[in-house]
Amino acid sequence: MSGLNRVWVVSGATAAGVLAFFLWSAARPASAHAADKMIDKAAVKFTEDGKLKKPTGYRMWPFIGTPITPNDMNDGEAAFPEFHIVYMDPDSFAHYEKTGEYRDGTVLVKELTSVGSKEATSGKGYFMGEYIGLEVSMKDSKRFKDEPGNWAYFSFGHKYPLKESAPKAATASCNECHQQNAKKDYVFTQYYPVLRDAAPKK
Numbered sequence: 369m370s371g372l373n374r375v376w377v378v379s380g381a382t383a384a385g386v387l388a389f390f391l392w393s394a395a396r397p398a399s400a401h402a403a404d405k406m407i408d409k410a411a412v413k414f415t416e417d418g419k420l421k422k423p424t425g426y427r428m429w430p431f432i433g434t435p436i437t438p439n440d441m442n443d444g445e446a447a448f449p450e451f452h453i454v455y456m457d458p459d460s461f462a463h464y465e466k467t468g469e470y471r472d473g474t475v476l477v478k479e480l481t482s483v484g485s486k487e488a489t490s491g492k493g494y495f496m497g498e499y500i501g502l503e504v505s506m507k508d509s510k511r512f513k514d515e516p517g518n519w520a521y522f523s524f525g526h527k528y529p530l531k532e533s534a535p536k537a538a539t540a541s542c543n544e545c546h547q548q549n550a551k552k553d554y555v556f557t558q559y560y561p562v563l564r565d566a567a568p569k570k
């Protein structure tokens with residue numbers, strides 16, 4: 369094949385690819401777009417009696433930070449043992465990138481793992497063990513209109529198997545400490561470098 373022919377073959381294949389893509393997007397049913405929107409809305413789901421269902425899929429959400437309160441530095445039992453892996457629902461993360469604010473509907477998941485070992489070939493330290501617990505916070509001005517800042521808190525337990533659904537925790541047991549000590553809008557933003565970096569620079 370001469371050089372010129374080869375060019376024609378390659379660009380023909382590219383054109384066919386582009387054409388196929390346009391046909392595919394045009395043929396994509398409107399319901400697929402509607403489904404995308406529904407995923408956007410339902411970052412988490414509630415039971416009919418208002419409990420939060422154990423969230424799913426959050427390990428694919430943007431990761432925002434990892435505080436760690438090891439048991440051995442907290443009298444053998446930290447309030448939230450031990451690694452805290454914190455995620456934010458994708459649409460709220462995109463909003464935060466644009467505005468530096470936690471939008472109405474923001475969901476934060478804090479998943480706990482144990483310390484598995486304290487020594488690796490890289491040195492001494494704290495290395496993740498197994499999943500042990502799950503906490504969620506959510507800001508919703510309609511559903512939680514009576515909570516300070518419209519933030520509600522849910523605990524699915526600190527031992528597997530986790531609860532399948534969790535009631536809203538009492539304001540005094542979670543919300544108050546967040547209200548008093550968190551850097552920004554009830555969220556401990558001071559410990560989340562990903563969010564600080566993602567926010568628009570003033």
Ligand code: HEC
Pocket residue numbers: 435436437448452454476477478503504505521522523537541542543545546550554555556557559
């Ligand atoms: C005594 C203070 C205090 C109380 C009470 C408290 N928290 Fe927190 N919470 C923190 C701190 C500090 C962090 C960030 C550092 C960390 O994870 O240890 C945090 C982080 C979180 C996060 C990650 C998102 C964020 O806001 O930073 C969730 C979710 C959360 N807590 C849920 C709960 C739930 C559920 C309860 C009640 C069962 C609760 N918290 C009670 C201090 C508290």
